[in-house]
Amino acid sequence: MATYAEMQQIFDDIRGDFRYDHELNGCLNCGICTATCPSAQFYDYSPREIVQLLWTENVEQIYDAMQEKIWACAQCMTCAARCPFKNSPGGLVAIMREVAIKHEMQSAKDVLRPFGRVMLKLITTGNQLSPDMIQPDHFPDWGPNIQKVEGDLRILRKAIPVKTLQTVETAWEVSLKTSVEMYTIWEMTGVLKSLELMDENLFDVIEDFIDEKREDYEEWLEEQEEDDD
Amino acid sequence: MSDQTPGNHNQSAAGAGAGTMKPGFHNTDGQGVAGHGSFFQATDLSREDAIKATDWVRKHVDRRTIDLGDRMDDIREHMYELEKDGQIIIHRIGDQHEPATVKTLFGWEKKIPTKQLWHHKSCGQCGNIPGYPTSLLWFMNKFGFVPGKDYLDETDQTSCTAWNYHGSGIGNVESLAAVFLRNFHQSYVSGKQHGHELGHFFPLVHCGTSFGNYKEIRKYLVESAELREKVTKILGKLGRLVDGKLVIPEEIIHYSEWVHVMRDRIASELQTIDVSNIRTTAHVACHYYKMVHEDAIYDPDVLGGNRTAIITSTAKALGAQVIDYSTWYDCCGFGFRHIISEREFTRSFTMDRKIRVVREEANADVLLANDTGCVTTMDKNQWIGKAHEQNFQVPIMAEVQFAALACGADPFKIVQLQWHASPCEDLVEKMGISWDEAKKNFQAYLKEVEAGNIEYLYNPELAYGGKA
Numbered sequence: 001m002a003t004y005a006e007m008q009q010i011f012d013d014i015r016g017d018f019r020y021d022h023e024l025n026g027c028l029n030c031g032i033c034t035a036t037c038p039s040a041q042f043y044d045y046s047p048r049e050i051v052q053l054l055w056t057e058n059v060e061q062i063y064d065a066m067q068e069k070i071w072a073c074a075q076c077m078t079c080a081a082r083c084p085f086k087n088s089p090g091g092l093v094a095i096m097r098e099v100a101i102k103h104e105m106q107s108a109k110d111v112l113r114p115f116g117r118v119m120l121k122l123i124t125t126g127n128q129l130s131p132d133m134i135q136p137d138h139f140p141d142w143g144p145n146i147q148k149v150e151g152d153l154r155i156l157r158k159a160i161p162v163k164t165l166q167t168v169e170t171a172w173e174v175s176l177k178t179s180v181e182m183y184t185i186w187e188m189t190g191v192l193k194s195l196e197l198m199d200e201n202l203f204d205v206i207e208d209f210i211d212e213k214r215e216d217y218e219e220w221l222e223e224q225e226e227d228d229d
Numbered sequence: 230m231s232d233q234t235p236g237n238h239n240q241s242a243a244g245a246g247a248g249t250m251k252p253g254f255h256n257t258d259g260q261g262v263a264g265h266g267s268f269f270q271a272t273d274l275s276r277e278d279a280i281k282a283t284d285w286v287r288k289h290v291d292r293r294t295i296d297l298g299d300r301m302d303d304i305r306e307h308m309y310e311l312e313k314d315g316q317i318i319i320h321r322i323g324d325q326h327e328p329a330t331v332k333t334l335f336g337w338e339k340k341i342p343t344k345q346l347w348h349h350k351s352c353g354q355c356g357n358i359p360g361y362p363t364s365l366l367w368f369m370n371k372f373g374f375v376p377g378k379d380y381l382d383e384t385d386q387t388s389c390t391a392w393n394y395h396g397s398g399i400g401n402v403e404s405l406a407a408v409f410l411r412n413f414h415q416s417y418v419s420g421k422q423h424g425h426e427l428g429h430f431f432p433l434v435h436c437g438t439s440f441g442n443y444k445e446i447r448k449y450l451v452e453s454a455e456l457r458e459k460v461t462k463i464l465g466k467l468g469r470l471v472d473g474k475l476v477i478p479e480e481i482i483h484y485s486e487w488v489h490v491m492r493d494r495i496a497s498e499l500q501t502i503d504v505s506n507i508r509t510t511a512h513v514a515c516h517y518y519k520m521v522h523e524d525a526i527y528d529p530d531v532l533g534g535n536r537t538a539i540i541t542s543t544a545k546a547l548g549a550q551v552i553d554y555s556t557w558y559d560c561c562g563f564g565f566r567h568i569i570s571e572r573e574f575t576r577s578f579t580m581d582r583k584i585r586v587v588r589e590e591a592n593a594d595v596l597l598a599n600d601t602g603c604v605t606t607m608d609k610n611q612w613i614g615k616a617h618e619q620n621f622q623v624p625i626m627a628e629v630q631f632a633a634l635a636c637g638a639d640p641f642k643i644v645q646l647q648w649h650a651s652p653c654e655d656l657v658e659k660m661g662i663s664w665d666e667a668k669k670n671f672q673a674y675l676k677e678v679e680a681g682n683i684e685y686l687y688n689p690e691l692a693y694g695g696k697a
Contacts, residue, residue: 018402018449018453018455018456019402019449036558036559038559038560038562038564038578038582039564039574041578041582042574042577042578043574071566074560074562074563074564074565074567074574075395075396075564075565076515076516076519076560076563076564077441077515077516077519077520078515078519078558078559078560080519080520081515081518081519081520081522094394094395094398097397097398098398098401100398101398101399108398111566111570112397112398112399112566114569114570115396115397115566115569115570117569118392118393118396118397118566118569119393119397119399122388122390122392122393126386126387126388126390127352127355127356127387127388128352128353128388128390128392128393129352129353129356129357129392130352130356131356131357133356134356134357139609141572141576141610141612141613142609142610142612142613142650143611143612143613143650144612145612145650146609146650147647147648147649147650148646148647148648148649148650148653148654148668149641149647149668149671149672149675151675155675155678155679156647156675158678158683159642159671159674159675159678159683160359160363160645161363161642161643161683161684161685161686162359162362162363162366162382162685162686162687163382163685163687163689163691163692164350164355164382164383164384164692165355165359165362165363170356171350171351171352171353171354171355171356171357171388172350172352172355172384173384173692174384174386174387175384175385175693177385178384178385178386178387178415179387181411181467181469182387182408182411184463184466184467185404185407185408185411185463185467186404188407188462188463188466189400189401189403189404189407189463190401190403190404191399191400191401191404194399194400194401195399198399
């Protein structure tokens with residue numbers, strides 16, 4: 001349990017985000033946001049409650065809501081489209097999630113652990129999903145008829161008449177130069193740091209991968225120079 | 230259904246069945262205008278005056294004529310000011326892009342380029358539903374577009390990374406903005422290696438979430454000098470500035486907007502199959518019209534202009550039946566992280582609020598969508614419904630895939646329906662196409678693929694900067 005000062009700091013970080021004033025403009029408690037919210041139908045979650053807690057600056061209950069509730073939001077942004085005050089409860093939740101990660105909340109670590117596969121794919125390849133992830137072994141609840149033609153995944157992918165899509169480990173072929181540029185973005189914007197706070201093991205794996213790709217790129221550049229000479 | 234939507238009649242309110250109105254929503258007892266308390270009284274207007282008064286109200290509440298004042302800014306105006314001040318470069322849509330002009334929610338105009346397009350792919354579509362991009366490229370070829378001149382698909386692009394952001398909170402506005410600017414800078418300069426000028430190819434965003442995210446980020450970039458300063462440093466390090474400036478596109482364009490403006494040409498020039506017997510329903514992606522909603526396309530001739538025109542406009546142009554259902558506004562249940570690690574929510578929501586309703590209320594032959602997560606969620610989660618006595622099945626695909634089928638595209642080679650789990654074969658058969666024969670041909674083609682005889686929609690060298 002955090003101290004009151006820590007909870008206050010968490011709230012200060014939330015309202016310190018420059019998007020905060022875009023996303024929160026007042027609240028009539030009308031509840032349109034919750035009425036249209038898919039998550040509110042299945043979880044103990046209400047976008048109206050999130051807005052009210054922030055609007056009334058209830059730092060203790062904001063902290064409490066950040067344990068589980070904010071992770072129920074499906075980020076569809078239906079709430080934002082409906083709100084007569086032009087609030088974006090979904091946008092506020094996004095800010096709160098970032099702050100939960102920054103403060104290394106255990107609840108955030110627990111929630112994100114099963115999502116590691118997507119984060120690994122994204123950070124290393126720039127794609128968030130790949131054909132080899134969408135396989136019956138990974139999704140037994142999608143049934144035995146997950147696709148309509150049986151066969152070797154590589155051959156099935158080669159039967160897509162677009163060269164960039166004939167891949168298995170990424171959704172499309174991303175050039176090495178593009179990937180290396182993306183790693184720079186991750187580093188300069190603190191994304192890798194956030195990842196390290198959440199999952200040190202995953203961070204180590206990703207760091208090794210990035211180092212390897214950068215070496216590959218350097219070698220490729222040297223080869224190009226030699227060819228030019 | 231008629232073009233008048235049921236939104237005013239609150240058909241989805243609990244207990245309100247056909248022909249009934251919930252109290253408070255509609256004054257149907259002929260006792261006068263709606264109001265409250267003892268002050269309520271009938272107007273006693275003549276029929277003519279009542280019509281006049283109603284017309285006045287209708288005119289003034291029509292979102293397309295309303296004066297928004299300070300409540301709603303058109304971010305593009307601020308973009309043009311920034312360009313004038315020399316702070317940014319706007320990637321303009323010019324005559325060479327052969328734009329069509331459409332109206333958005335508040336009646337603002339939006340230019341949709343129809344040619345010289347840079348395909349900004351979707352990781353979910355390419356990884357899981359490749360029939361989206363293949364159908365789209367197939368249409369461009371059918372219109373005689375020249376790859377490398379009229380469109381470009383290349384390896385120098387990342388995803389928008391917003392799926393991860395919305396799912397995990399790993400990432401931030403800066404990283405999303407830097408990715409946006411990097412990809413769109415590449416679009417701006419991509420023509421050079423093919424002998425064209427800067428700005429030749431305009432980005433066409435395939436993914437609904439990328440579309441919503443990029444528009445949101447563009448807004449922040451235009452509004453925040455601090456954000457621009459931060460990302461300028463990053464883009465400078467990447468060598469992704471032009472004359473030291475950030476490049477921001479004039480419009481963010483979704484592929485379904487291209488399909489929307491091309492729908493009449495698709496129907497008149499390419500359609501070969503009569504689909505008037507097909508009952509279609511539509512699920513428009515939340516991130517298409519609920520994020521930066523002022524930018525979504527609305528058309529008074531489609532659903533009375535009360536819902537975004539996308540998808541329905543294409544189904545109508547093809548001559549299919551458009552059937553309504555009460556939960557049309559609901560999200561699909563994708564949830565970004567939920568479909569991976571909170572699947573009870575995703576599959577329960579999509580079965581209960583979308584598939585069941587589309588089956589029971591609309592008896593649809595197909596549910597058409599325009600985004601990645603929606604198709605994946607609604608397509609893949611039908612089988613498990615049997616475990617909860619919800620044995621409802623509906624074919625799910627993108628409107629561009631349906632349009633391609635109606636224009637004679639191969640269900641496997643082009644529309645790539647082999648990756649779908651929902652019963653798309655039922656729709657294909659109802660359209661008069663033999664599923665079994667098409668499948669047999671495709672299986673024979675797979676042998677050819679194995680032997681290295683692969684058919685392409687464009688010369689593969691183009692993807693790596695080579696010539697067409």
